[in-house]
Amino acid sequence: xxxxxxxxxxxxxxxxxxxxxxxxxxxxxxxxxxxxxxxxxxxxxxxxxxxxxxxxxxxxxxxxxxxxxxxxxxxxxxxxxxxxxxxxxxxxxxxxxxxxxxxxxxxxxxxxxxxxxxxxxxxxxxxxxxxxxxxxxxxx
Amino acid sequence: xxxxxxxxxxxxxxxxxxxxxxxxxxxxxxxxxxxxxxxxxxxxxxxxxxxxxxxxxxxxxxxxxxxxxxxxxxxxxxxxxxxxxxxxxxxxxxxxxxxxxxxxxxxxxxxxxxxxxxxxxxxxxxxxxxxxxxxxxxxxxxxxxxxxxxxxxxxxxxxxxxxxxxxxxxxxxxxxxxxxxxxxxxxxxxxxxxxxxxxxxxxxxxxxxxxxxxxxxxxxxxxxxxxxxxxxxxxxxxxxxxxxxxxxxxxxxxxxxxxxxxxxxxxxxxxxxxxxxxxxxxxxxxxxxxxxxxxxxxxxxxxxxxxxxxxxxxxxxxxxxxxxxxxxxxxxxxxxxxxxxxxxxxxxxxxxxxxxxxxxxxxxxxxxxxxxxxxxxxxxxxxxxxxxxxxxxxxxxxxxxxxxxxxxxxxxxxxxx
Numbered sequence: 001x002x003x004x005x006x007x008x009x010x011x012x013x014x015x016x017x018x019x020x021x022x023x024x025x026x027x028x029x030x031x032x033x034x035x036x037x038x039x040x041x042x043x044x045x046x047x048x049x050x051x052x053x054x055x056x057x058x059x060x061x062x063x064x065x066x067x068x069x070x071x072x073x074x075x076x077x078x079x080x081x082x083x084x085x086x087x088x089x090x091x092x093x094x095x096x097x098x099x100x101x102x103x104x105x106x107x108x109x110x111x112x113x114x115x116x117x118x119x120x121x122x123x124x125x126x127x128x129x130x131x132x133x134x135x136x137x138x139x140x
Numbered sequence: 141x142x143x144x145x146x147x148x149x150x151x152x153x154x155x156x157x158x159x160x161x162x163x164x165x166x167x168x169x170x171x172x173x174x175x176x177x178x179x180x181x182x183x184x185x186x187x188x189x190x191x192x193x194x195x196x197x198x199x200x201x202x203x204x205x206x207x208x209x210x211x212x213x214x215x216x217x218x219x220x221x222x223x224x225x226x227x228x229x230x231x232x233x234x235x236x237x238x239x240x241x242x243x244x245x246x247x248x249x250x251x252x253x254x255x256x257x258x259x260x261x262x263x264x265x266x267x268x269x270x271x272x273x274x275x276x277x278x279x280x281x282x283x284x285x286x287x288x289x290x291x292x293x294x295x296x297x298x299x300x301x302x303x304x305x306x307x308x309x310x311x312x313x314x315x316x317x318x319x320x321x322x323x324x325x326x327x328x329x330x331x332x333x334x335x336x337x338x339x340x341x342x343x344x345x346x347x348x349x350x351x352x353x354x355x356x357x358x359x360x361x362x363x364x365x366x367x368x369x370x371x372x373x374x375x376x377x378x379x380x381x382x383x384x385x386x387x388x389x390x391x392x393x394x395x396x397x398x399x400x401x402x403x404x405x406x407x408x409x410x411x412x413x414x415x416x417x418x419x420x421x422x423x424x425x426x427x428x429x430x431x432x433x434x435x436x437x438x439x440x441x442x443x444x445x446x447x448x449x450x451x452x453x454x455x456x457x458x459x460x461x462x463x464x465x466x467x468x469x470x471x472x473x474x475x476x477x478x479x480x481x482x483x484x485x486x487x488x489x490x491x492x493x494x495x496x497x498x499x500x501x502x503x504x505x506x507x508x509x510x511x512x513x514x515x516x517x518x519x520x521x522x523x524x525x526x527x528x529x530x531x532x533x534x535x536x537x538x539x540x541x542x543x544x545x546x547x548x549x550x551x552x553x554x555x556x557x
Contacts, residue, residue: 020169020504024555052512053496054526073526074494075556076501114503116496 003099006087011108023112024076031078034085037071050123052116053077057124059131065090066135068128080121083107088128096132150451157447158536160186172506175544180326180354180485180532181510182376185440189379192439193432203428205405219431222438223421229441230371231362232388238421239429242385243353244276246372247320249387249424250349253397254318255284263289265317268346270295270303270332271522272325275515277351281320290317297522301328301477308337316346323355327514327530328477329460329485331355338367347393353377357534358456358483360449369393375433379535380440384433387424394420401426444535452535459533459542460484466546467531470553476523484533487514493556495529501552502529507545 001009017023041058048055053074060067068089070081087103088096103125104110110118158164161184168174176184196218202211204219220234227234240246255262267281267290278292285292293311296304312319319341324331334350341348349370352361356373363371370393375384389397399406399417403426408416417423460482467475472491489495499511510530513520520526531545 021551021555024501024504028555052527053494074496076497077494114500117500 003087003091003095007100007103007106010083010087011106014108014112020112027079027083028075029079030082031075031080034071034078034082035069037069041069042071048123048127050126051077051120053120055081055120055124057081057127057131059128059135061093061135061138062090065092066096066132068131070124076117077120080109080113080117081124084121084124084128091132093132093136096129097136099129150448150454152448152451152455152535154455154536154538155540158538160188161536162187162190164536168506168508169504172504173544175507175541175548177531177533177537177541177545178508178510179534179537180329180377180530182382183357183379183534184536185381185436186379186443188443189381189436189439193381193436196432196435201431204431205422215431218438219429219434222434225438225441226386227388229361229445230356230386230388231364232371233391235419235421236363236388236391236394238387238389238394238424239434240372240385240387241383241430242374242376243274243351243372244374244385246370246385246387247276247349247351248280249400250370250372250389250397251280251284251320253400253424254347255288255290257396257398258288258317260288262317264315265290266293266311266313266315267291268293268295268308268311268316268319268321268341270308270321271297272301272303272328272330272332272516272519273320273322274326274351274353275517277320277322278518281318294518295321297519301325301330303330303332305333305336309340312337312340312344312346314344316341316344318347318349320349320351322351322353324352324358324483324485325477325516325519326354326485327487327516327519327528329354329482329487329532330477331359331483334368335366338369342367354483354485357444358453363388375437375440378437378440379444381433381436384430384437386437389420391420394424397424399423399426403427405429447535456484456533456535459537459539460486462539462542463531463533463545466542467549470549476528484537485530486532487528487530489525489528490553493553495527497556498529498549498552501555502545502548505544505548505551507548509545 046056046058055072057070068085072078104122163184200214202215204216223237224234227237271294295308321337323334338348347369350368352373357378369390371388376382406418406423406426408418463486474489476487495511512527
C-alpha cells in the first residue's frame, strides 16, 4: 500500500469510532503497544522540538528504507506516533518526502484532536521528513 | 469576620454571578458544556466590562492628554478616573499608578529603569528572587544582572511548597540591592509572607517588588501595609481585558527612576539638543496608552468591589478546600504545595499519567484546565517534574463545576490506566 492509501485507512479507522472516548481508547491502546525505544537514544539530540510533552525520534536506514523508533512520556502522544510510524516506517526516503504536506489534516487529526495535539503531530512529522531528507542526500 | 462566619456564613450565589459572563454559557466540541477552570491563566469577562469597553468606543474614544476637543477631554477624564480607581483599590495615590501592558511589562519596566540608573554600582550586589517565581520575575532580573554585574540569588522552596523564610533572612543582607518576590504562586497557589520579606528588604536598604498577578483577585491588597516599593499586576486575571496592567511604585522611588521608553506624552519639551521629561506617572507611559484597557479595568474593579467580597472569600475558600479534597481521593494523586493555603489553585500530577494526556481528555469533556510548566521551569525542576495539571477557580466557579471536574478526571484516569 502507498502512503496515500494508508492515510485513507487510518482516517477511516479513526472515524469508525463514534465518540471521543472510544477514539482515545484506541489511541491509548496503540500508545501502550508502541515498540520499545532504545534508551541510548533518549538524549536531547533526538528530542523533537515543538511538542508540549517530551518526544524522542530516532531513525536508521536499513536496506535503503528508513526505520524509525520513537518515545514519549505522554501516552496519547505515543498512540499518535504509532499511527505516524505505521505510515512511514520502512519506506524509502523518496516515498517519505513525497507524502502529502496536508497529511495531518487528511488523517482527520485536526478535526478530531485538540489543536495542541495536532500541532505536536505536525512537529513529529516535520522531523520524520527531515530524517528522510538527510538520508536522501546521503544516498545521492 | 471569624465569629460571624461561625454562626451565619455569608452565602455567595456563584450561579447567579456566572450568568453575567456570556462566554460561560457556550459549549465546546459540538455540544459539550464548558467548565472553565483555567482562571489562574486568565479570567473571563463579565457583561459590565464588555459593555464598558463597547460604550467607550461608541461614545468617548479620542486620544488622551492631547486634543483640546470635547471627546479628548472626556477620554482623558475616563483614563485618569481609571487611574484613581486602581489607586484606591490597592491603597495608593493616583500618581503612584502607571498603566502598563501587564505584570510582565511592569516588572521589565522596573528592572530596566532601575538597573540603568544604578549601572555598575550594582557590581557584586545581589538581587533576590524565589525559586517559585514566574519566568516574568526571573528573566528581567537576569538581564539586569548581565548589564550591571549584579548577582541573582534565589530563596529556596520547602518540600511542601512554602518558602524557606530562614533562607530568605540569610540571603537578604547588606549586599542586597533589590528583592522581587511573588505574592501568590501561580503554580502552587501558596501565599508568601511578603510583608516580612519587604520589611527585611527595607531593613538592609534594598528596594522590594511584589508580583501580585495572582493575589490581586484572591486577597485584599493594601500596598502601604504590605510595605513594598513596587506592586505589579495584570488586569486580565481580575475580570478586566488583556493588554492592561498596573505598576504601583512609591512616589519618591518612581520620581528617582529614569524613563523606560521614549516617545509622546512622556516629555515636557523636545529639541534635538535636549529633551526634558514629564512628571510621574506619565513619564513612564510613552505613546498612546491602552485607553479601552484602562476603562475596562476600571469597570472590572467597580464590578468586583460591588460584590459581597466577604462572602466571595468564604466561597472561594470552600471551593479551594473541596477541590483539594476531591483531588486527593484519586489513586496516585500528588497535589503540589501546602494542603491548606491554596488561593484557588491546585497543581497536580497522577502517577503514571502525563499532565497533557489528562488535559486532553478533560478538554474532550468540556473541562478547561492548564497543563505544562506554568512558566515556572525552575520550580518544576525543584519538584522533579516537567509539567503538572492545574485547575484554578474564580468567583463564578460553582460546586457543579467541581462535580464535573471530578467525574471527568475519574473518567480520564480510567482511560489512561
